[in-house]
């Protein structure tokens with residue numbers, strides 16, 4: 001099936017989010033859409049999936065112009081979309097979810113679960129999904145839930161799949177698996193429109209790359225283009241992809257966690273007797289595969305999770321037992337893992353979100369009244385400094401693109417005097433140009449003497465930012481190592497292997513390997 005978008009234009013008020021966009025996706029092609037935050041990628045995909053109506057332009061399928069009044073029409077035309085926030089019913093099984101919305105009925109009107117099961121088995125075997133039709137969705141890891149979404153689309157005979165930042169929530173291994181699946185789907189003739197900010201993935205899997213900037217197509221590139229070339233095409237200027245920060249000059253140790261234990265809802269130790277400290281002027285990065293206690297640790301520090309035992313001290317003061325408000329009020333900047341849940345109030349304006357914890361304090365409050373000019377002045381300044389793409393301070397944050405929402409959280413948290421800065425997945429969904437800026441901004445915070453904790457499942461980000469790296473596995477810190485530690489050693493530690501054994505194993509595998517290794521430069525498995 002060949003898809004053609006011709007002159008698609010979509011405005012939100014005065015903002016032209018898609019400005020006469022042309023895009024051709026051939027059958028069996030993986031077409032990557034690249035563009036900085038707010039460029040208009042999701043808007044274009046929402047038009048294609050019938051969620052938004054274009055103001056102008058046509059969608060043609062196999063050269064026939066079609067109109068989508070809603071996602072139902074798009075699905076019927078063979079277009080499937082896998083959203084970043086899955087649309088699955090967690091308590092249903094895989095087969096039940098696949099059946100939902102397009103129940104096949106047996107004579108007598110009963111839902112035919114057996115047919116859905118069979119379809120899951122068949123598609124799973126064909127594309128190597130490894131799905132059990134009877135597994136309950138909420139018990140499955142995120143990467144497997146995503147495959148359920150893909151199977152759901154395929155079961156509806158989707159010939160074109162839209163994947164909007166599918167790897168943002170995946171572990172590196174899950175990402176590799178998804179890339180394999182994409183290749184298999186392509187082999188079977190399915191076309192894929194793939195949106196990602198990770199240039200390495202684009203290079204690994206795309207056949208064609210189209211770059212959008214400020215609502216317009218600005219060019220296309222072959223996957224042989226370098227990451228630097230792709231980045232500058234996206235952003236419209238040269239982007240330096242390495243941070244090259246100066247070595248830390250650690251000062252006094254002002255933040256200490258001792259024997260901290262946090263229990264999960266099932267009573268297991270999500271954080272298990274963890275101790276570490278961070279000095280002023282240094283960045284400690286917490287590395288690990290998603291789900292090994294890093295988020296619980298970060299949240300326990302600011303009181304979003306109750307800790308069962310241990311102590312958390314900042315400047316000699318015990319934080320354990322404080323409410324999140326009190327913890328933040330004591331001078332902690334915090335970037336949560338999920339900006340939509342803990343970081344922003346989507347119905348509030350950008351200006352309000354930029355002073356969320358401070359609106360009742362000077363200079364944003366005057367007595368009991370808000371100092372609106374000051375709140376606005378702050379917003380104008382932050383929008384400029386952090387390059388937040390918005391129609392203005394009064395726009396609702398919920399209207400911003402994902403990456404721009406993330407920038408609002410960082411702008412707020414990095415713009416007041418801090419005694420500690422903690423960021424969980426600080427650059428999730430952020431484009432390469434903005435990552436460059438945000439990383440520098442975090443290093444500036446460090447250099448101003450703030451202890452910094454970064455939690456990230458992106459090894460690139462960990463290695464880039466860290467002065468020291470704490471590796472977590474199953475709730476424990478496996479080891480705290482210098483940032484120059486080789487990636488394969490870090491990788492083994494992330495699988496639970498203690499430092500000494502990890503070094504040992506790496507040395508052995510290197511000495512037994514007679515062929516020179518070339519793929520260790522980046523450490524990525526793509």
Ligand SMILES: Nc1ncnc2c1ncn2[C@@H]1O[C@H](COP(=O)(O)OP(=O)(O)OP(=O)(O)O)[C@@H](O)[C@H]1O
Pocket residue numbers: 012015017035036037038039040041042043044389390391399400401402403404429431
């Ligand atoms: N429902 C909406 N109402 C108003 N403005 C919107 C709406 N949806 C998107 N926009 C605006 O359209 C522009 C394009 O947003 P879009 O989400 O398409 O960007 P994107 O390229 O997907 O960005 P990101 O990489 O950050 O996800 C942004 O300026 C955004 O604020």
